[in-house]
Structure formats: C-alpha cells, structure tokens
C-alpha cells in the first residue's frame with residue numbers, strides 16, 4: 001500500500017504566482033495533478049489524496065498542508081510548481097526538483113528519477129535535484145519532494161506548459177518515477193477479460209408486437225436481436 005498526497009501550487013486566488021501575461025501557476029499545476037492522479041488509478045495498492053483546494057478558490061496555508069499530509073499518514077508527498085524569476089518575461093529557465101537539506105535517501109532517489117524523466121520529456125534545461133529548507137519538505141514526516149517543472153516567466157516554457165501535450169509529458173515523468181521507485185504494478189485491464197459480454201438494449205415495450213417489429217427491423221439491418229422478458 002502506497003499513500004500519496006498531491007498539492008498544486010498555489011491557489012488560483014493567490015496574488016502573484018503567475019506569468020507576466022496573468023496566466024496563473026495553478027492553471028498548469030492543477031492540470032498536471034489531475035493527470036497524475038488519473039493515471040495512478042491504474043496501479044495496484046495506490047491510495048491518493050489531493051491536499052490543496054481542487055477548485056483553486058482558497059489557499060490552504062503551508063502549515064495546514066503539512067498537517068494534512070502527516071495526519072493522513074502519506075508515505076509520499078509531491079508538490080507541483082512552476083518557477084519564476086522576476087516579474088517580466090526573461091531567459092531564466094529549466095526544470096528542478098527539491099528535497100530537504102538532509103537529503104533523505106528515499107526522497108533523493110525519487111527526486112532523481114522524476115528529474116531525469118522530466119528533462120527527457122519536457123526538454124528544458126536540467127537544473128538538477130536540489131536540497132533546500134522549504135517548509136513542505138521540512139515539516140512532512142515521510143518522503144516529500146517539490147517539483148518546479150519550468151519557469152512561468154520564460155515565454156517559451158510557459159507557453160508549452162499551457163498545452164495538454166506538455167502537461168501530459170510532465171504527468172508521465174512523475175508517474176514513471178513513482179512506478180520505478182516503488183515497483184508499482186498495473187491493475188489487470190477490464191477490456192482484456194475474455195468472458196465479459198457487453199449487451200446493448202435498444203428498446204423496451206409492453207406490447208410484444210412492437211418488440212417483434214423492432215426485432216425484425218434490426219435483423220433487416222444485420223443485427224441479430226434477442227427478445228427477452230424482464
């Protein structure tokens with residue numbers, strides 16, 4: 001069993017935290033969180049929870065976020081962000097992933113895997129895995145990392161990160177890192193189960209003649225119909 005918490009930085013309503021043209025950091029990070037959570041549903045033994053406000057309407061303070069992570073007993077916490085340098089467009093750019101200053105072994109290994117995947121998927125400059133005294137990695141009890149996918153003050157990176165294509169690339173990098181780190185296995189796929197029969201109902205009639213009439217019509221179009229009584 002692997003309990004994972006996710007948080008998109010910051011909230012839609014948080015001042016700043018946006019590109020120079022006003023596009024919010026959260027508009028990108030929230031989409032990546034949703035894609036990661038959707039994909040992780042396909043893996044066995046994963047329980048997950050989003051600890052920011054998924055509507056973006058309220059900013060949950062960092063100490064409260066840490067309480068939620070610890071109180072729920074998460075094994076892994078991932079914080080999703082876009083970096084910024086200054087307030088206008090500029091050339092600062094790249095991807096970086098953070099862990100706490102003590103460089104906890106598991107967080108370090110997970111951060112390295114995800115960082116490597118991100119650089120490969122997104123193609124932005126590799127700023128590396130870094131250690132920092134940030135609250136979200138300091139005050140969470142278990143493995144925690146902070147991902148800065150790209151710079152929202154870099155026009156090229158910001159525009160790319162607004163596309164579904166790049167959000168999917170980012171999400172894939174995170175999921176692949178988690179799968180490799182924790183040896184996650186996919187749930188058996190429903191569609192590959194051979195003894196499932198999908199039945200299509202096209203009508204329900206109280207008059208048997210109407211049912212027979214539709215049955216004949218379907219047969220004439222090449223669909224064998226079976227009339228059943230409930």
Ligand SMILES: [Zn+2]
Pocket residue numbers: 009010017025080081082083
């Ligand atoms: Zn941020």
